[in-house]
Amino acid sequence: MIVLGIIVVGLLLVVLGLLFRLQILTAIFSGDSTRDIGPANRANAVLMLVFLVVGGGAFAWSFRRSYARMDVPVASVHGLAVDRMFWITMSIIGVAFVLTQVMLFWYAYKYQHRESRRAYFFSHNNKLEIVWTLIPAIVMAALVFAGWKEWGRITGPAPKDAVVLEVMGKQFNWLVRYPGRDLKLGVVNYRLIDAVNEWGFDLSDKAALDDFTAGEIHVPKGVPVLLKIRSRDVLHAVYLPQFRLQMYAVPGMPTRFWFTPNTTTEEMRAKLGNPKFNYELACNQVCGSGHFAMKMTVVVDEPDDYVAWFAQQQSFSSLNPEVRAGLPRPQPLAATPAAR
Amino acid sequence: MENTPNLSPDLPTRDSAAAPVLAAAGEHAHPDQHWLWRYVLSQDHKVIAKQFLITGMFWALVGGSLSSLFRLQLGWPEGSMEWLKPLLGHWIEAGKLNPEFYLALVTMHGTIMVFFVLTAGLSGTFSNFLIPLQIGARDMASGFMNMLSYWFFFLSSVIMFSSLFIETGPAASGWTIYPPLSALPQAISGSGLGMTLWLVSMALFIVSQLLGSVNYISTVLNLRTRGMSMTKLPLTIWSFFLTAVLGTLSFPVLFAAVLLLVFDRSFGTSFFLSDIYIAGQALSNQGGSPVLFQHLFWFLGHPEVYIVIMPAMGIVSEVLATHARKPIFGYRAMIGSLLGISLLSFVVWGHHMFVTGMNPFLGSVFVFLTLMIAVPSAVKTFNWLATLWRGNIRFTTAMLFSIGFVSLFVAGGLTGIVLGNATLDIQMHNTYFVIAHFHLVMGSAAMFGMFAGIYHWFPKMFGRMLNERLGYVHFWFTFAGAYLTFIPMHYIGIAGFPRRYYSWTGFDMFSQFSDLNQFISVAAIFAFLAQFIFLFNFFHSIWRGRRATENPWRSNTLEWTTPVELGHGNWPGAVPAVYRWPYDYSKPGSDADFIPQHVPFSQTPASNMPYEQPAAE
Numbered sequence: 001m002i003v004l005g006i007i008v009v010g011l012l013l014v015v016l017g018l019l020f021r022l023q024i025l026t027a028i029f030s031g032d033s034t035r036d037i038g039p040a041n042r043a044n045a046v047l048m049l050v051f052l053v054v055g056g057g058a059f060a061w062s063f064r065r066s067y068a069r070m071d072v073p074v075a076s077v078h079g080l081a082v083d084r085m086f087w088i089t090m091s092i093i094g095v096a097f098v099l100t101q102v103m104l105f106w107y108a109y110k111y112q113h114r115e116s117r118r119a120y121f122f123s124h125n126n127k128l129e130i131v132w133t134l135i136p137a138i139v140m141a142a143l144v145f146a147g148w149k150e151w152g153r154i155t156g157p158a159p160k161d162a163v164v165l166e167v168m169g170k171q172f173n174w175l176v177r178y179p180g181r182d183l184k185l186g187v188v189n190y191r192l193i194d195a196v197n198e199w200g201f202d203l204s205d206k207a208a209l210d211d212f213t214a215g216e217i218h219v220p221k222g223v224p225v226l227l228k229i230r231s232r233d234v235l236h237a238v239y240l241p242q243f244r245l246q247m248y249a250v251p252g253m254p255t256r257f258w259f260t261p262n263t264t265t266e267e268m269r270a271k272l273g274n275p276k277f278n279y280e281l282a283c284n285q286v287c288g289s290g291h292f293a294m295k296m297t298v299v300v301d302e303p304d305d306y307v308a309w310f311a312q313q314q315s316f317s318s319l320n321p322e323v324r325a326g327l328p329r330p331q332p333l334a335a336t337p338a339a340r
Numbered sequence: 341m342e343n344t345p346n347l348s349p350d351l352p353t354r355d356s357a358a359a360p361v362l363a364a365a366g367e368h369a370h371p372d373q374h375w376l377w378r379y380v381l382s383q384d385h386k387v388i389a390k391q392f393l394i395t396g397m398f399w400a401l402v403g404g405s406l407s408s409l410f411r412l413q414l415g416w417p418e419g420s421m422e423w424l425k426p427l428l429g430h431w432i433e434a435g436k437l438n439p440e441f442y443l444a445l446v447t448m449h450g451t452i453m454v455f456f457v458l459t460a461g462l463s464g465t466f467s468n469f470l471i472p473l474q475i476g477a478r479d480m481a482s483g484f485m486n487m488l489s490y491w492f493f494f495l496s497s498v499i500m501f502s503s504l505f506i507e508t509g510p511a512a513s514g515w516t517i518y519p520p521l522s523a524l525p526q527a528i529s530g531s532g533l534g535m536t537l538w539l540v541s542m543a544l545f546i547v548s549q550l551l552g553s554v555n556y557i558s559t560v561l562n563l564r565t566r567g568m569s570m571t572k573l574p575l576t577i578w579s580f581f582l583t584a585v586l587g588t589l590s591f592p593v594l595f596a597a598v599l600l601l602v603f604d605r606s607f608g609t610s611f612f613l614s615d616i617y618i619a620g621q622a623l624s625n626q627g628g629s630p631v632l633f634q635h636l637f638w639f640l641g642h643p644e645v646y647i648v649i650m651p652a653m654g655i656v657s658e659v660l661a662t663h664a665r666k667p668i669f670g671y672r673a674m675i676g677s678l679l680g681i682s683l684l685s686f687v688v689w690g691h692h693m694f695v696t697g698m699n700p701f702l703g704s705v706f707v708f709l710t711l712m713i714a715v716p717s718a719v720k721t722f723n724w725l726a727t728l729w730r731g732n733i734r735f736t737t738a739m740l741f742s743i744g745f746v747s748l749f750v751a752g753g754l755t756g757i758v759l760g761n762a763t764l765d766i767q768m769h770n771t772y773f774v775i776a777h778f779h780l781v782m783g784s785a786a787m788f789g790m791f792a793g794i795y796h797w798f799p800k801m802f803g804r805m806l807n808e809r810l811g812y813v814h815f816w817f818t819f820a821g822a823y824l825t826f827i828p829m830h831y832i833g834i835a836g837f838p839r840r841y842y843s844w845t846g847f848d849m850f851s852q853f854s855d856l857n858q859f860i861s862v863a864a865i866f867a868f869l870a871q872f873i874f875l876f877n878f879f880h881s882i883w884r885g886r887r888a889t890e891n892p893w894r895s896n897t898l899e900w901t902t903p904v905e906l907g908h909g910n911w912p913g914a915v916p917a918v919y920r921w922p923y924d925y926s927k928p929g930s931d932a933d934f935i936p937q938h939v940p941f942s943q944t945p946a947s948n949m950p951y952e953q954p955a956a957e
Binding site: 125 | 514729730747927
């Protein structure tokens with residue numbers, strides 16, 4: 001099989017080589033090789049136009065055809081604003097794209113070499129240059145201000161009444177914990193982490209006693225949610241495309257992002273006509289071989305359902321009495337790779 | 341061996357040029373020079389340029405094949421890779437590509453393409469080749485340092501290349517090598533010996549870049565021929581000069597980052613490490629910040645993308661003007677925009693870090709500065725368009741690639757306006773939208789600039805012409821291939837597909853678009869295969885190409901006044917003096933449609949502009 005493949009490729013190369021020699025010889029005999037500008041110039045000019053028309057057409061067609069699939073449904077309040085701004089920006093750059101590309105390929109075609117013509121000596125024009133410096137400057141200024149406004153709103157402090165939960169990234173899955181009845185996340189310490197106590201709960205802290213962990217993330221609809229984020233090994237990134245939410249998980253530096261979900265999972269299932277739909281949390285900062293498989297399901301509940309779910313949960317300390325009993329158990333520290 | 345460049349280029353006067361020709365021929369040709377000094381340890385800038393070019397082409401081939409490998413994985417995630425076992429060995433497990441090796445592939449593809457091809461290959465080749473020739477110097481300010489620059493690059497290349505073959509695999513934490521992943525061998529096997537070799541190789545690479553850049557800067561500033569003021573320099577030289585300045589100021593910061601990472605990896609420091617529990621153990625490192633590394637990395641990393649694109653901009657400006665037979669439009673605005681881009685490129689690095697936990701206020705400052713850089717970029721684009729307008733265009737292959745450059749630069753540059761806006765970057769960060777953006781604007785576009793340069797200056801480099809027809813085929817295949825690959829990537833990116841994913845099938849939200857991913861893979865591999873047309877053309881033409889004339893493109897710049905058989909010292913006689921800017925194409929009143937830079941105004945009374953009259957008298 002492989003031998004056959006090599007023979008086929010070899011023969012193909014021989015044929016191509018012969019064609020190449022033939023083309024050189026014909027070029028010499030027809031005088032093309034010495035002529036300064038041959039018919040190829042016109043062919044290339046026409047191809048420029050063909051490329052513009054066919055390429056532009058293919059772009060428009062494929063974009064239209066793929067739009068439904070690339071348009072990620074929005075499920076957060078700020079996501080609506082982000083989306084609106086995204087498509088406005090895309091239209092602005094779309095106009096600039098079409099204008100410049102049409103000019104580029106059209107000029108290339110129109111001003112192809114002609115014996116009779118001489119290029120127009122046009123070295124500068126201050127008025128023109130000021131105009132086309134100012135126009136992009138003004139457009140950019142508008143985009144900057146629009147961006148600032150949203151960015152400030154999104155990254156500003158979370159409302160005081162926000163529901164708080166914390167997500168932790170590790171190789172290669174996500175962990176989530178809730179503050180429990182006292183609505184206060186307890187202290188965690190990476191030195192207390194082991195196979196059972198994956199968060200490193202410090203149960204000498206009272207606030208940690210009622211913290212509970214879960215297998216999936218639940219958040220209530222219509223209520224601000226403050227997502228606290230941390231990592232316990234390498235960088236990860238919390239990426240929730242439907243909520244237009246992304247933030248790195250950094251070891252040693254807790255981060256945060258707050259948002260207000262506006263569509264429950266059930267509503268989104270009905271809207272998309274997909275009964276199996278689930279919001280998913282993905283990792284979006286390369287973290288190792290399992291990077292592509294760090295998934296956690298996110299469920300947006302009606303507020304009542306959320307409260308009911310919350311009430312059912314049992315705290316980590318009650319589920320793992322041995323961890324509490326074993327207090328204090330400082331972990332032996334491993335040396336860094338070098339010092340080992 | 342004579343290696344001091346002639347510091348007074350006009351020593352032999354123009355009238356007595358005949359006599360020194362003979363003397364110079366004997367002095368510069370070195371007919372009996374040993375091949376080792378002539379081709380290997382050469383101090384001649386033209387030979388060094390070719391060394392950079394060939395090494396860069398080798399790296400492009402390696403980097404391109406790596407991308408073909410991972411595109412196979414992305415296009416056919418369920419397919420069997422058993423047939424690659426002879427090549428990849430234990431990285432193929434039960435017919436599947438090892439996910440860690442997949443990450444190694446993307447990491448090495450990025451590293452190789454950004455640094456070894458588009459920095460060393462592009463800047464190294466054309467800065468070396470064109471700076472002395474276009475400013476009228478006999479060689480670089482220091483031929484010896486220039487030689488060292490190449491050999492440090494070579495050494496760094498050998499180390500990087502060898503890391504591909506070690507058992508634990510090459511570096512695999514992305515080309516940005518963010519710690520802690522890159523610092524901890526427990527986290528990924530590529531962070532063992534592979535990362536050590538990466539860091540050593542990069543340190544040597546930086547040495548090479550600095551030796552080269554210092555040389556380029558001092559040569560441009562000090563060795564210009566008589567009359568060659570800064571405002572008469574071709575735009576190529578301006579772009580190489582500013583590129584070298586960017587490199588000199590930013591590469592040392594990467595060196596610092598590399599050094600600190602070496603400390604964290606090998607000497608137990610905690611610059612970038614804190615609160616880590618990994619592989620069943622809590623590490624003692626505390627107080628370090630992974631975000632600090634990102635600041636240091638991108639302080640180089642962002643100027644780096646301009647280090648990649650600016651030489652291409654310069655080459656394209658020169659080629660467009662020559663083959664449109666028109667002066668470049670807005671010469672001073674072109675220099676101004678290069679200066680603006682250079683300056684701004686140092687204060688936009690934070691746009692890579694909007695969602696890393698960096699202070700949001702800092703983020704908003706970077707939004708403003710980042711979108712500001714769109715202004716000089718837009719000015720450049722409009723000036724290129726105005727250069728084509730009412731030209732008399734000859735579609736040489738170099739011209740085709742230059743037009744392709746403008747098209748790709750616009751297509752890729754515009755989406756930067758989306759990504760530079762922090763609000764929109766929340767969603768787009770690290771998705772395929774980013775991949776599409778930078779592959780168009782700094783990958784494909786810079787590559788096109790490099791091709792334009794090779795096709796344009798090949799006659800000066802090797803004394804022969806490249807085959808134009810093969811060039812046309814190469815261009816159209818590559819141009820179509822680039823768009824077919826990267827336009828659909830935008831769609832996938834808008835759909836939120838994350839980068840550096842071995843496979844997306846685990847997620848419902850990323851379960852679509854497998855057809856488009858297959859399409860992209862086919863297009864990318866097609867574009868890669870098209871490069872073999874160029875390779876054949878390149879090596880065939882070195883020995884069998886049509887012989888070049890002295891000035892085949894009827895161009896104005898000084899390199900075309902040198903003989904076809906170019907010896908050491910560049911000009912057999914005196915170095916010509918320069919009287920005018922390099923863009924007097926199709927000047928009204930002149931019979932020829934070009935007036936080279938070394939023609940004095942006194943010889944062209946019919947075409948002199950009113951403001952040129954004083955110079956003519």
